[in-house]
Amino acid sequence: MSEASYKKTVLDPWGTTVIEDYDRLYEEFGIQPFKPLLPEMPDPNLFMRRGVIFGHRDFKRVLDAMKRKEPFAVMSGIKPTGEFHLGTLMTAREIIYFQQQGATAFYCIADVEAYEDNKIPFERSEKIAVGNVADLLALGFDPDPKRGCVYRQYTEQRVRDLSIIFGRGATLATMKAIYGERNIGLYMSALIQAGDILMPQLQDFGGPKPTVVPVGVDQDAHLRFTRDLAGKFRRKYGFVPPSSTYHKIMRGLDGSPKMSKREPMSYFTLTERPETIAKKISNAFTGGRPTIAEQRKLGGIPEACCIYEICMFQFVENDSDMVKVYHDCKSGKLLCGEHKDQATEIILNFVKAHQRKRRKLMDKARQILRVSK
Amino acid sequence: MSEASYKKTVLDPWGTTVIEDYDRLYEEFGIQPFKPLLPEMPDPNLFMRRGVIFGHRDFKRVLDAMKRKEPFAVMSGIKPTGEFHLGTLMTAREIIYFQQQGATAFYCIADVEAYEDNKIPFERSEKIAVGNVADLLALGFDPDPKRGCVYRQYTEQRVRDLSIIFGRGATLATMKAIYGERNIGLYMSALIQAGDILMPQLQDFGGPKPTVVPVGVDQDAHLRFTRDLAGKFRRKYGFVPPSSTYHKIMRGLDGSPKMSKREPMSYFTLTERPETIAKKISNAFTGGRPTIAEQRKLGGIPEACCIYEICMFQFVENDSDMVKVYHDCKSGKLLCGEHKDQATEIILNFVKAHQRKRRKLMDKARQILRVSK
Numbered sequence: 001m002s003e004a005s006y007k008k009t010v011l012d013p014w015g016t017t018v019i020e021d022y023d024r025l026y027e028e029f030g031i032q033p034f035k036p037l038l039p040e041m042p043d044p045n046l047f048m049r050r051g052v053i054f055g056h057r058d059f060k061r062v063l064d065a066m067k068r069k070e071p072f073a074v075m076s077g078i079k080p081t082g083e084f085h086l087g088t089l090m091t092a093r094e095i096i097y098f099q100q101q102g103a104t105a106f107y108c109i110a111d112v113e114a115y116e117d118n119k120i121p122f123e124r125s126e127k128i129a130v131g132n133v134a135d136l137l138a139l140g141f142d143p144d145p146k147r148g149c150v151y152r153q154y155t156e157q158r159v160r161d162l163s164i165i166f167g168r169g170a171t172l173a174t175m176k177a178i179y180g181e182r183n184i185g186l187y188m189s190a191l192i193q194a195g196d197i198l199m200p201q202l203q204d205f206g207g208p209k210p211t212v213v214p215v216g217v218d219q220d221a222h223l224r225f226t227r228d229l230a231g232k233f234r235r236k237y238g239f240v241p242p243s244s245t246y247h248k249i250m251r252g253l254d255g256s257p258k259m260s261k262r263e264p265m266s267y268f269t270l271t272e273r274p275e276t277i278a279k280k281i282s283n284a285f286t287g288g289r290p291t292i293a294e295q296r297k298l299g300g301i302p303e304a305c306c307i308y309e310i311c312m313f314q315f316v317e318n319d320s321d322m323v324k325v326y327h328d329c330k331s332g333k334l335l336c337g338e339h340k341d342q343a344t345e346i347i348l349n350f351v352k353a354h355q356r357k358r359r360k361l362m363d364k365a366r367q368i369l370r371v372s373k
Numbered sequence: 374m375s376e377a378s379y380k381k382t383v384l385d386p387w388g389t390t391v392i393e394d395y396d397r398l399y400e401e402f403g404i405q406p407f408k409p410l411l412p413e414m415p416d417p418n419l420f421m422r423r424g425v426i427f428g429h430r431d432f433k434r435v436l437d438a439m440k441r442k443e444p445f446a447v448m449s450g451i452k453p454t455g456e457f458h459l460g461t462l463m464t465a466r467e468i469i470y471f472q473q474q475g476a477t478a479f480y481c482i483a484d485v486e487a488y489e490d491n492k493i494p495f496e497r498s499e500k501i502a503v504g505n506v507a508d509l510l511a512l513g514f515d516p517d518p519k520r521g522c523v524y525r526q527y528t529e530q531r532v533r534d535l536s537i538i539f540g541r542g543a544t545l546a547t548m549k550a551i552y553g554e555r556n557i558g559l560y561m562s563a564l565i566q567a568g569d570i571l572m573p574q575l576q577d578f579g580g581p582k583p584t585v586v587p588v589g590v591d592q593d594a595h596l597r598f599t600r601d602l603a604g605k606f607r608r609k610y611g612f613v614p615p616s617s618t619y620h621k622i623m624r625g626l627d628g629s630p631k632m633s634k635r636e637p638m639s640y641f642t643l644t645e646r647p648e649t650i651a652k653k654i655s656n657a658f659t660g661g662r663p664t665i666a667e668q669r670k671l672g673g674i675p676e677a678c679c680i681y682e683i684c685m686f687q688f689v690e691n692d693s694d695m696v697k698v699y700h701d702c703k704s705g706k707l708l709c710g711e712h713k714d715q716a717t718e719i720i721l722n723f724v725k726a727h728q729r730k731r732r733k734l735m736d737k738a739r740q741i742l743r744v745s746k
Contacts, residue, residue: 116540160533167489167558172549175557184548184564185540187557 022054022217022248029220031055031246037063045097047090047247050322052313053214057223058243062212066101073200073211074098075242077108080125081118083269084135086250086314087216087259093314094214094245096140103212104205105148107136108196109369112153116185122154126371131358133365135270138357143368149205150368153192158202162195163188169232170225178221194226197242208238217246250313253306255285271355274348281307281344287329288336300329300336307336307343315346387423387685395427395590395621402593404428404619410436418470420463420620423695425686426587430596431616435585439474446573446584447471448615450481453501454491456642457508459623459687460589460632466687467587467620469513476585477578478521480509481569482742485526489558495527499744504731506738508643511730516741522578523741526565531575535568536561542605543598551594567599570615581611590619623686626679628658644728647721654680654717660702661709673702673709680709680716688719 025031034056038044040063047053065072076091078084084092092107099105109129114120120128133150142148153159175187201208213223223244230239252259252266259267268277287301287308302308308329316322325342328334366373398404407429411417413436420426438445449464451457457465465480472478482502487493493501506523515521526532548560574581586596596617603612625632625639632640641650660674660681675681681698689695698715701707739746 112537115537119541154534154537157530161527164485164488164527164558164561167561168492168556170557172545172554172557176545181545183541184543184545184557184560185537188537188540188561188564191557191561 025055025217025220025246029224031057031217031220032059034059034245040067042066043101045094046317046319047094047097047313049319050312051248052090053094053245053247055217055246056244057220057227058241059212059245060243061210061240062243065210069102071206071209072098072103073106073205073209074103075106075108075197075200075211075213076215077106077110077196078132079110079114079118080128080132081114081120082128082261083271084132085259085267085269086310088132088135089139089270089314090247090250091214091216092136092139092141094247096136098212098214099142099147100140104146104200105141106196106200107133107141107148107150108156108159109133109150109152110189110193110196112192113189115154116183116189126152126369129369130362130365130371131271133368134358134361135354137361137364138354143364149200152369153189153196155370156199158204159192159195159199162198162202163191165233166191166194166229169229174225174228178225190222190225193222194229197222197226198230198237198239201237201239208240210240211242213242213244215244215246216249218249220244220246248313251306251309253280253284253310255306270351270358272351274351277351278344278348281347282340284340286336286339292335295335296332299332300334302326302329305329305336305339307340311343311346315343315350387425398428398590398593398619402597404430404590404593405432407432407618413440415439416474418467419690419692420467420470420686422692423685424621425463426467426618426620428590428619429617430593430600431614432585432618433616434583434613435616438583442475444579444582445471445476446479446578446582447476448479448481448570448573448584448586449588450479450483450569451505452483452487452491453498453505454487454493455501455634456644457505458632458640458642459683461505461508462512462643462687463620463623464587464589465509465512465514467618469509471585471587472515472520473513477519477573478514479569479573480506480514480521480523481529481532482506482523482525483562483566483569485565486562488527489556489562499525499742502742503735503738503744504644506741507731507734508727510734510737511727516737525742526562526569528743529572531577532565532568532572535571535575536564538606539564539567539602542602547598547601551598563595563598566595567602570595570599571603571610571612574610574612581613583613584615586615586617588617588619589622591622593617593619621686624679624682626653626657626683628679643724643731645724647724650724651717651721654720655713657713659709659712665708668708669705672705673707675699675702678702678709678712680712684716684719688716688723 026033034053037059038048041048062072074095076095078088095105095107111122111125114125170191179186197213200211227241230241249258251257254266256263256266265280265283268280284306287304289295289298312322399406407426411421414421435445447468449468451461468478468480484495484498487498543564552559570586573584600614603614622631624630627639629636629639638653638656641653657679660677662668662671685695
């Protein structure tokens, strides 16, 4: 992205992604901007305060339940294809946030999707899932059955049953429009995902209630599909249409538009060796100038900087710390090398503590997933 | 059908359906004629002897297992949309025959298909299934778990799991070619049906083995689809491609090409009042002549007669009795009224005895399906 395009944006420490990119989503798909709801949020999290969560569908319904202390649920999950990375970390933190705000929290291991879409056999995804759930617990998820439910799609009969029920309401035209020409297995897994999203409203879990699904904006199609099904089967189940919040998609550390397994330098996982993570941070794409002299004179471009982005999205909790970095960078006071050192320290402190907690939670994760060692 | 078209056929007491209709199936779809295998069958049943079962795929594999006393299975089922009629009676008898020949017998209640295709809610199909299973037991099915397995698709996890596994092997193009543009639920139910056909080969049931699926020829698409999937997943499961036998489709009693719920005079169910059944028989379409004098002179046309057909397909066990009727009709000796009286007596004797047995087996059926009263 050229510097010129950044000039169009106002001075905004939370504006790493040019907002115009998202305007289209509001207009074309009917996603609502999250910002107007922010003042009403009892205790907004970092993602909300910084516009990382930028949009929603029908979130007012959930907000009202939160304010009135009425039952509500949060639901999201992970496709067990590998270790926790910064994307799955974000979703996990969003779920834990809503759980701490009073939601019953549902965390789905999308092993059917991993099988149908990525050919991961269930024997393998089961093992991967144990690690993923240990991560979730290490991040603070409360697995008490009164407050939290962690399950695998393949073994959760209620979700599978809902997919059969919903099958009658899913036309081929809709599936092709959303997912393209795919194997029937992929369509089945889409129906199972609709089951995931609506299971919290079954009588087993206290019946119909507002439910928020925090996801990356690339998952919106699933939400629209499920909201449509919720309407079709409302008479029998009393479903409340599920709400959603949308977070921005983090760029790759190497400056690529999206973190990707195919580019190991574009991302790191929470189980990687700290030295490797440090290496990736030190090689990351920043908004620095060609020379120190230029940077001192013109300042850096935090909006273009991947280090700035991951700190702002995930690792620096205090807003004023982030604002300071923003202005120090802009003014040329903070150089990229210094900032990388700061970021490395913060991130490695987190990662090391996380890895210690995670190791101790592997048995608990196995127990929750009913997987033998 | 004109008398002229019957003249093309040779004098054949088992030739109620013009054989040319079926030749296309051999040529176009690769179904094999059953007749050449008949001399090898240790104890052929009525359907085989009379060409009602006219074709097969890969049945030699099953025949060899029968002759060598090796394990084999038979699998078929019923869509629980209503009471047993003459079509479901035929399938049930075929399964029971193979069970008595030594097969482990699987009888599937296709409640998912009834839901996806006919909108029958599971609460309702569950009740219908109890009656269907009582019919099956009354006909002689042995429910001993070592020899027989009766189950509902919706609650049989192994079948549902196989449908998920097979999902990856089912392309949209194949599904559209076989089933046309349908809701995804219908495609899911097709994958579940593939699971039905291959479940007998899971380790829970002793592993891979020849399996025969006796069905009406209109079900061949399911078999081709499942045989294809058996190949795709052979490496993991060791599946033997399932075999099939095909029976002819009985015409309606009113002379229509197929018995249909929309035409109550075209069929009867095994739970109907005997008086109603007698009425339907007396109104049935026959191969009689306009006047008694003409019939005495020219003889009747048993090939066109629905009464002759149901007796030959289902109700007269002794072949020589059937041959006698055929010739007595042809020669003008047996008039339609007399034949209807004979048939009514045979059929009502069977139906009344069946209804008595069935009533006593309802509790057993509930127990097998784990349905409360």
